[in-house]
Amino acid sequence: MDLQELKNIASQVRRDIVRMVHACQSGHPGGSLGCTDFMVALYFQIMKHNPQPFSIDGKGEDIFFLSNGHISPVFYSVLARSGYFPLKELATFRNINSRLQGHPTTHEGLPGVRIASGSLGQGLSVACGAALTKKMNGDDRIVYSLHGDGELQEGQNWEAIMFAAHHKIDNLIATVDVNGQQIDGATRNVMNIEPLKEKFLAFGWDVLEMDGNNMEEVVNTLQNAKDKHCGKGKPVCVLMRTVMGKGVDFMEGTHEWHGIAPSDKQLALAQEQLQETLGDY
Secondary structure, X not given: OOHHHHHHHHHHHHHHHXXXXXXXXXXXXXXXXXXXXXXXXXXXXXXXOOOOOOOOOOOOOOEEEEOOHHHHHXXXXXXHXXXXXXXHHHHHOOOOOOOOOOOOOOOOOXXXXXXXXXXXXXXXXXXXXXXXXXXXXXXXXXXXXXXXXXXXXXXXXXXXXXXXXXXXXXXXXXXXXXXXXXXXXXXXXXXXXXXXXXXXXXXXXXXXXXXXXXXXXXXXXXXXXXXXXXXXXXXXXXXXXXXXXXXXXXHOOOHHHOOOOOOHHHHHHHHHHOOOXXXXX
C-alpha cells in the first residue's frame, strides 16, 4: 500500500476506537489512538500473516503479541479490518459474552489473538519463547511485540530482555510505546524508566528509534528493522515516541484519557476530527 492508503486506514481505525469505547462507556482510548499508526503499518504493510484460516501456532508467518493488552480497541479494529473476523463484531466490544473483552483473551478463540494480556509485563517473555521456537523449527519468519513504557516498570520485562540477548534471539522486534503517560500520571513521576535506549543497549539489544505518529517513518523504521537488523545476533528494540490520544485534540498528551470513555458530545467532536475513509462498522 502507499502511504495515503495507510493513513486512510489509520483514520478509520481511530474512528473505530472512539466509537467502540463510547458505545460501552469503558475502555482505553488514549494509548489505542497513539499506537494506531504502528498497528496499521504492521498489519497492512510489514508483516507476512494469514488472517484466514487463522493458525494459533503461526507456522511460516510473522506473528504479533500485544503485551499492553489494555489498548485492545486498536488491536481489535486492525484485526477486523485486515480480515481476521467480521467487522460487525466490533459493535460487541466489552459486552457480556463477547469475544472482544477489555483485555484480549484466548478462551473464546478470537482469531488473531494468541495470548491473554490482561496482566501487563508478560508479553515479551511469550514473544521470546515464540521466536526461539521458530528458530528451532527452521522457520525464518519474525516475531513482533508491543509494550507500553509504563509497563516496563514490571520486573519480568527485564528478565526477558536479559534472556533474549543471552540467547541471541535475533528474529524478535519488540516495540515500546514511549508516550510518557500511564494511568496515574507521567511515567517520569510514577517511576522513571529513562534512559531506555541506554538500558536496552547495555542489556545487549540493537535499538532503533522512531516517531510513532509519522506513518512514513513508522513504515521505514520497521522495514529497516526487519531487513537490516534481524539475523545479526541481537534482538531488536524499537523505541516509538507517540502522543497519547493522537488524532483527537482534546485527548492528546494527557494521562486523563488513559482509561475513560467519551460522552456523546465528545464522541461527536472526535468524529469531526477523524475522517471516515472505509465506512463505519
